[in-house]
Amino acid sequence: MTGARVTGAGGNGPLLKVENLRIALQGDGVTFNAVENVSFEIGRGEAFGLVGESGCGKSITALSVMGLLRRPLSLGGGRIVLDGEEIQDASAAEMRRLRGKRVAMIFQEPMTALNPLSPVGRQIAEMFVLHQGASWREAMDRAEEALRQVRVPSPERRIRDYPHQLSGGMRQRVMIAIALACGPDLLIADEPTTALDVTVQAEIIDLMAELCAAKGTAILMISHDLGLVANMCNRVAVMYAGRIIESQVADAIFATPSHPYTRGLIDSLPRLGERARRGRQRLTEISGVVPSIQAYPAGCRFNPRCPAVTDICRTTVPEATSLPADGIVRCHHHG
Amino acid sequence: MAEQLLSLDDLAVQFKVGSMLAGGIKTLKAVDGVTLDVKPGECLGLVGESGCGKSTLALAIMGLVLPTRGRIHVGGQQISGDKPPDRMEMARTVQMVFQDPYASLNPRQTVRRTLADPLRLHGVGDKAEVEARVIDLMAKVGLRPEHADRYPHEFSGGQRQRIGIARALILKPKLVICDEPVSALDVSIRAQIINLLLELKDEMGLAYIMISHDLGVVEHVSDRVAVMYLGRIVEQGGWQEIFEDPRHPYTRALIAAIPDPFHRAAATVAGAKAKGEIASALNPPPGCHFNPRCPLKADLCTVETPLLGTVAPGHLAACHFRDRII
Numbered sequence A: 001m002t003g004a005r006v007t008g009a010g011g012n013g014p015l016l017k018v019e020n021l022r023i024a025l026q027g028d029g030v031t032f033n034a035v036e037n038v039s040f041e042i043g044r045g046e047a048f049g050l051v052g053e054s055g056c057g058k059s060i061t062a063l064s065v066m067g068l069l070r071r072p073l074s075l076g077g078g079r080i081v082l083d084g085e086e087i088q089d090a091s092a093a094e095m096r097r098l099r100g101k102r103v104a105m106i107f108q109e110p111m112t113a114l115n116p117l118s119p120v121g122r123q124i125a126e127m128f129v130l131h132q133g134a135s136w137r138e139a140m141d142r143a144e145e146a147l148r149q150v151r152v153p154s155p156e157r158r159i160r161d162y163p164h165q166l167s168g169g170m171r172q173r174v175m176i177a178i179a180l181a182c183g184p185d186l187l188i189a190d191e192p193t194t195a196l197d198v199t200v201q202a203e204i205i206d207l208m209a210e211l212c213a214a215k216g217t218a219i220l221m222i223s224h225d226l227g228l229v230a231n232m233c234n235r236v237a238v239m240y241a242g243r244i245i246e247s248q249v250a251d252a253i254f255a256t257p258s259h260p261y262t263r264g265l266i267d268s269l270p271r272l273g274e275r276a277r278r279g280r281q282r283l284t285e286i287s288g289v290v291p292s293i294q295a296y297p298a299g300c301r302f303n304p305r306c307p308a309v310t311d312i313c314r315t316t317v318p319e320a321t322s323l324p325a326d327g328i329v330r331c332h333h334h335g
Numbered sequence B: 001m002a003e004q005l006l007s008l009d010d011l012a013v014q015f016k017v018g019s020m021l022a023g024g025i026k027t028l029k030a031v032d033g034v035t036l037d038v039k040p041g042e043c044l045g046l047v048g049e050s051g052c053g054k055s056t057l058a059l060a061i062m063g064l065v066l067p068t069r070g071r072i073h074v075g076g077q078q079i080s081g082d083k084p085p086d087r088m089e090m091a092r093t094v095q096m097v098f099q100d101p102y103a104s105l106n107p108r109q110t111v112r113r114t115l116a117d118p119l120r121l122h123g124v125g126d127k128a129e130v131e132a133r134v135i136d137l138m139a140k141v142g143l144r145p146e147h148a149d150r151y152p153h154e155f156s157g158g159q160r161q162r163i164g165i166a167r168a169l170i171l172k173p174k175l176v177i178c179d180e181p182v183s184a185l186d187v188s189i190r191a192q193i194i195n196l197l198l199e200l201k202d203e204m205g206l207a208y209i210m211i212s213h214d215l216g217v218v219e220h221v222s223d224r225v226a227v228m229y230l231g232r233i234v235e236q237g238g239w240q241e242i243f244e245d246p247r248h249p250y251t252r253a254l255i256a257a258i259p260d261p262f263h264r265a266a267a268t269v270a271g272a273k274a275k276g277e278i279a280s281a282l283n284p285p286p287g288c289h290f291n292p293r294c295p296l297k298a299d300l301c302t303v304e305t306p307l308l309g310t311v312a313p314g315h316l317a318a319c320h321f322r323d324r325i326i
């Protein structure tokens, strides 16, 4: 990581503070809490990871920070503070100003975010025109430079390509160029490499980490892949069924996972090199299935699958317990 | 040497793509001269990036696409371009488990019908025997008897994959091709299915071809591993050779690309990363297909195609520098 960290306008304090976030999901006559009690902080220039299985609420947490929740989802409570400023009640116009300039986001499938009818260079240039008042001519030059920075080969030609003419990896590079165009303080990356092959994934992750470190941009990295996130982030929070159940420094989460779910996940994955060291061991299974939002269990939501479950787990939601180095765990019987 | 269950002999599958109007018709070499064996009871891991030809290879072995060149021997049958397989006999020899169990199951058929139909079609036993075999196999894959009358949508993803596995096994095949069998499942469910596949393999004496992009899974389940790149096998060998002593730069790049939260020995991965992306199968680079991305590339690599050469008995690599240790 870089030693020097940029300090934004808000001075000290975290860049992003999410406090007791609750996201309501309006069903037929009932409201579910798709996310509840979610709190985390991201420092300036820090890479923070949010990990969990599909459906646990990672994407909607990110969308709420972007002010992009749409019906049937809505903000049910909590505070979102960006650089000292509360933005959870910001108007649509204010949020539009923040997006791109202060906070930018990239998605798993860049095709959904790119305009299929517009050359990619123009889509990057648009950011400079809209947010920085650049002329189109100047903006196009800067777009070419931006493509070079994300290491698209022959940017002077690629600038005229339409999204469908590019590979998945090249499209994601274009998305990164658009997202970083105006030098945002925070880049939210929601499963940015899930659709890509592993060697391409490795390149895109290196690129993101390098560019963000150079510009002092903080990253909120979202993925179902704990290994990927732990590798690139300073700190990691693990979500399960709409709640953060553990958060630790990245190395510590693998060395000393504290929540039975985190431990179960780490133990259940076949690790490269393990078989050569210890021979083939039966994988440790996590029993049962991920609950659906309509059927989240009472108490600790992991309780029907947990090997350490007791009566209190079925009735009482566990409070956050502190772990070393600012970590927390929510489990009545944490390790 | 044990009798082979499956032998591929210089297998090639080509597709004609494009149209006469737009740019003309081109030949896409999806599988380009693959020679490979699988013994009874053996698990062969097959890895490589999307588009490298893994699924086409699987479909050819299933007899669902015909070879353009070369031959497939599977069980007692020989398949070639002018000799399509006997479908009924194939179904009793090779079966497939797909990535997306939902898409591969008929939504209007109960589990019982899904499993019983193939038995009836193949005239296996009377009504009572069919029922007994269905219930017995359901138990083996971890489904309860009362699940028999339910439809696919009533199950979770993991249970649907159990149904998909049961359907593949109901005719007691000798070889099962698993094409990314856990990638569509919740992470916390994957271990259940991997354990199940390994148990069934031992119990029923199955051979597997395990296609997966998850190298951790491949190392865990495979006896031997083959690495594909743009239609060709670029390295094959025992699981330990492939993962502990990889000799093709592409194999090394794949291993180096896996995020390593446990800080694996740096030796195999240092300087091994690949540049850029896989080329189009319509227009592969001359010489070694991997050369534009390769950290070891030399002039020779752009003109001469490296053949699979022996590193050690049973360990082959198609790289001009397969003996160069890094």
Ligand SMILES: Nc1ncnc2c1ncn2[C@@H]1O[C@H](COP(=O)(O)OP(=O)(O)O)[C@@H](O)[C@H]1O
Pocket: A025, A034, A052, A053, A054, A055, A056, A057, A058, A059, A060, A061, A071, A072, A073, A293
């Ligand atoms: N537009 C929507 N309408 C209804 N439910 C939604 C919508 N978006 C998300 N959800 C539900 O909210 C929960 C969290 O979703 P999401 O944040 O997308 O999960 P993740 O990104 O962790 O996979 C899921 O149960 C999902 O089904």
Ligand SMILES: Nc1ncnc2c1ncn2[C@@H]1O[C@H](COP(=O)(O)OP(=O)(O)O)[C@@H](O)[C@H]1O
Pocket: B015, B016, B017, B028, B029, B030, B048, B049, B050, B051, B052, B053, B054, B055, B056, B057, B281
């Ligand atoms: N039916 C088909 N017609 C034309 N091209 C095909 C067809 N099936 C596969 N291909 C092409 O063959 C190559 C190999 O595809 P595939 O076997 O699906 O790869 P993998 O399973 O390794 O991702 C790809 O370039 C793909 O686009």
Ligand code: SF4
Pocket: B248, B249, B250, B288, B289, B290, B291, B292, B294, B295, B296, B297, B298, B301, B306, B318, B319, B320, B321
């Ligand atoms: S033959 Fe050359 S280009 Fe191909 S893998 Fe070996 S070193 Fe790399």
Ligand SMILES: [Mg+2]
Pocket: A055, A058, A059, A060, A190, A191
């Ligand atoms: Mg998501």
Ligand SMILES: [Mg+2]
Pocket: B054, B055, B056
């Ligand atoms: Mg495939």
